[in-house]
Amino acid sequence: MSSRPDRPGAPVQLSGVSKWYGAKQVLRGISLSVASGSFTSLLGPSGSGKTTTLGTVAGLVKADQGSVLIDDRDVTRVKMEHRDIGFVFQNYALFPHMTIAKNVAFPLRMRRLDRRQISTLVHEALERVRLDGLGHRYPSELSGGQSQRAALARAIVFRPRALLLDEPLGALDAALRTYLQREIVEIAREINATVLYVTHDQQEALSMSDQVVLFRDGAIEQFGTPHSLYHAPQTRFSAQFIGAGCLLDGVAAQTGGGWCLVRPTGEKLALGNADLTEGAAVGVQIRPEMVRANEISEPVPAGWNLLGIGRVTDMIFKGEYVQNLAELTTGECVEWRTTDMTPNWRPGTHVNLLLSEQTALNPIVEPVAGPQINEPVSANPRAAVR
Numbered sequence: 001m002s003s004r005p006d007r008p009g010a011p012v013q014l015s016g017v018s019k020w021y022g023a024k025q026v027l028r029g030i031s032l033s034v035a036s037g038s039f040t041s042l043l044g045p046s047g048s049g050k051t052t053t054l055g056t057v058a059g060l061v062k063a064d065q066g067s068v069l070i071d072d073r074d075v076t077r078v079k080m081e082h083r084d085i086g087f088v089f090q091n092y093a094l095f096p097h098m099t100i101a102k103n104v105a106f107p108l109r110m111r112r113l114d115r116r117q118i119s120t121l122v123h124e125a126l127e128r129v130r131l132d133g134l135g136h137r138y139p140s141e142l143s144g145g146q147s148q149r150a151a152l153a154r155a156i157v158f159r160p161r162a163l164l165l166d167e168p169l170g171a172l173d174a175a176l177r178t179y180l181q182r183e184i185v186e187i188a189r190e191i192n193a194t195v196l197y198v199t200h201d202q203q204e205a206l207s208m209s210d211q212v213v214l215f216r217d218g219a220i221e222q223f224g225t226p227h228s229l230y231h232a233p234q235t236r237f238s239a240q241f242i243g244a245g246c247l248l249d250g251v252a253a254q255t256g257g258g259w260c261l262v263r264p265t266g267e268k269l270a271l272g273n274a275d276l277t278e279g280a281a282v283g284v285q286i287r288p289e290m291v292r293a294n295e296i297s298e299p300v301p302a303g304w305n306l307l308g309i310g311r312v313t314d315m316i317f318k319g320e321y322v323q324n325l326a327e328l329t330t331g332e333c334v335e336w337r338t339t340d341m342t343p344n345w346r347p348g349t350h351v352n353l354l355l356s357e358q359t360a361l362n363p364i365v366e367p368v369a370g371p372q373i374n375e376p377v378s379a380n381p382r383a384a385v386r
């Protein structure tokens, strides 16, 4: 179907990128290397620097320090239109006075392609995002999902080697979001582009990406595969930002073959491979799917360890599962899921909270107080030279 051969996606590299707005440092030395053709999500809370980072790659935001390389070329001072990237930014909407076909043709006209080429490529891009036949419409005549697809067509029409997407599905309902998530992943694969995708939705980041960059307060908190972020969070912030569950604290102790975490109430939780110090403060993230519960009058079943006694605080029907919550005597709240309500249990019922012996918990060994959100900012080097 394509009128052009595929080109490999461009590797993208950021090295020590910092940005100040006035006295406020909003990016703190971002260094990141993403491989050709990979799909990377930039995830994090509001204001953590995701969009600004993407802006430095697009050329919409000028980095005050550091460099940006696209396809091994330093583009830090190169204008946006000369970076060979496609992007869908929330504040870079379709031109309302142009038809969809003209909107999609825009980047090609800027590149001075001839009419025949433009017509072929626009047709191809609209077909790819399944908007063929709607090129004559104006943006106001499209639904939210169709508008986002049209914006995507405009971003991919010139086959960019890097594609930057900033919360492209933010305004859409849940069903359409899920559908378009898969479409975006497929389209990115088809055109071989390297994708940087900003989202604050962890589910979106985990399900779409080859790797996730978790931002916190203008810095990278953790970078890794969705699997490693979920199963082996390195910090308390990562553990709690991604996925559900609770963080349990204790101290490290050596067992015959490895390490365990000893809880304040005496229970011992086996830890996966780790380099620990006897007595060190350690946390572990307990995910809902690791836990089950039984009556306190029942024995702990074979293959399971007691996590603690919990007092049921809530049982919430969520449709495909019931979210059960119980408070340990130490005050932490443990979550587990069942397919239905447990008939005899009510809020206030005491239960055994159980953890499979097979569960290898990854210890989090950072100090209890992580980096401070409002730590003093270093001086803006650009301000200094003014």
Ligand SMILES: Nc1ncnc2c1ncn2[C@@H]1O[C@H](COP(=O)(O)OP(=O)(O)OP(=O)(O)O)[C@@H](O)[C@H]1O
Binding pocket: 021, 026, 044, 045, 046, 047, 048, 049, 050, 051, 052, 053, 200
């Ligand atoms: N043009 C600007 N002028 C001043 N401050 C800005 C500007 N753009 C962004 N900021 C600030 O920079 C910080 C990072 O903003 P950014 O938009 O990158 O965060 P984000 O993680 O993308 O947030 P969100 O998920 O809400 O979009 C915020 O504190 C924001 O207020």
